[in-house]
Amino acid sequence: MTPQELVAAAQAGDRDAFAQLWATYRREMEGIAYARTGDHYLAEDIASEAFLRAWKNLPTFTWRGQGFPAWVGSIVRNIVIDYYKSCHYQRSWATDTTDEETWREVDLDRRNDPINVVAHAELAAALDEAIADLTPGQRAVIVRRFGAELSPTDTAAEVGLNLHAAKTMQHRATRALRRHPAIAALEVAA
The missing domain is CATH 1.10.1740.10 (RNA polymerase sigma factor, region 2, helix turn helix motif)
Structure with missing residues (x-):
């Protein structure tokens, strides 16, 4: 069906x-x-x-x-x-098992972990650098497809390409991003 x-x-x-x-x-x-x-x-x-x-x-x-x-x-x-x-995401409270009279705040959002914040910032900076080095057409496709989260069809329409050409450009752009020195340096560090 x-x-x-x-x-x-x-x-x-x-x-x-x-x-x-x-x-x-x-x-x-x-x-x-x-x-x-x-x-x-x-x-x-x-x-x-x-x-x-x-x-x-x-x-x-x-x-x-x-x-x-x-x-x-x-x-x-x-x-x-x-x-x-929701307040679920913002903060959660838990008791300190060593002292029943003391409450401590526990942040359950892993993205507030300093290591994750730094890693995310490094990745964002590397992506910005790598995207800036793409051709204008590749950059337009990547920004619309992944930044604006448009469908492949909508991306193609926005950049004025047929669907096959837009997908080809997306493939070439993602390949160029993976090979970019800024991204490769992050992979080596990890």
């Missing part, structure tokens, strides 16, 4: 069709969540919550553009935004 047929069957109440949609798109949705959180377990939870919300709101879904995966992807992004806005 095509994705459109699976969605139609799921909208009619077919749980097996929805399970097949889940099996098809689960990894992609976990990837979207992981890219924004850096935590595999949290990404799995967010993707599961997104599919639960999709199931509950499936009767209101109409296929447009990229269809079902784009819709669930937007649900994932909204859940991530909600997570970062």
Whole structure:
């Protein structure tokens, strides 16, 4: 069955069709969540919550553009935004097991770890340098595809190329980024 047929069957109440949609798109949705959180377990939870919300709101879904995966992807992004806005993310409290009367604040967000902050800053600086050295066309494709998170089709339309040419340019740009001395230096340091 095509994705459109699976969605139609799921909208009619077919749980097996929805399970097949889940099996098809689960990894992609976990990837979207992981890219924004850096935590595999949290990404799995967010993707599961997104599919639960999709199931509950499936009767209101109409296929447009990229269809079902784009819709669930937007649900994932909204859940991530909600997570970062919540107090869950900002701080958690735990008791100090050595002194019951003393409470200590524990920051559970690993991105606040000084080593991770420095590594992220170094990677960002190396990427900025490497992207600046790409050709203007390659830079336009990379910035739109990964910076703005556009689909390959939308990226091609924005830069005025056909889909095949945009994908080829993306491939060449990512290859150039991997080979760039600033990126290679980070790989050696790791």
